[in-house]
């Protein structure tokens with residue numbers, strides 16, 4: 661379980677996360693959604709322990725983020741950082757040597773599914789295919805928490821839907837929790853259990869996707885748009 665208690669995160673004078681309290685339960689696929697600049701990436705970096713809160717507390721399974729806790733988290737960044745002279749297979753072997761939870765058999769199985777050639781050098785891949793490699797390296801870890809910043813951006817629409825479905829196929833939700841940010845809501849919402857809406861660094865709402873669909877009779881995108889309009893109306 662991940663818990664935020666009255667968390668603030670400032671970048672110099674800019675407050676990116678404000679008075680943020682939330683509990684994220686285990687065993688779900690959770691989508692963090694909101695407009696550009698609403699604080700989604702900052703939230704993920706705080707969970708991954710790449711940033712420290714300016715104020716407030718964050719705990720993962722009841723413990724403050726530390727080196728041991730960080731090892732429980734597989735994090736897919738929105739940045740490109742792989743060594744360009746490695747082939748995909750060399751990168752897989754490198755990850756296998758660095759992370760005790762890296763499942764090389766799962767990675768081998770995923771390579772075909774993601775339509776990647778393991779002999780290709782990272783530096784020779786297109787941006788979309790580098791995105792697939794990031795997805796491969798992250799999902800192949802048997803980490804209890806998989807945190808992904810925009811994992812599907814840049815993927816071509818013809819394969820995006822099947823790669824999104826692969827998330828369910830390759831993640832074991834009896835032992836793993838997935839938290840991801842996305843702007844591709846129409847395609848991603850079918851795999852989400854929960855949605856968390858951010859606006860200007862604040863938590864606007866959190867709901868189960870089933871509740872949004874069954875009780876409000878809305879898609880997640882419609883729900884988010886509705887919340888944004890309500891917020892605007894209340895402020896006017």
Ligand SMILES: Nc1ncnc2c1ncn2[C@@H]1O[C@H](COP(=O)(O)OP(=O)(O)OP(=O)(O)O)[C@@H](O)[C@H]1O
Pocket residue numbers: 671672674675676694695696697698699700701702703
């Ligand atoms: N390194 C940084 N230094 C200063 N300000 C930052 C930094 N990173 C993010 N910010 C600011 O913090 C706020 C939240 O940014 P963040 O990247 O978390 O939003 P986001 O919801 O992920 O946006 P997007 O959808 O565009 O990726 C924005 O106002 C942004 O300009």
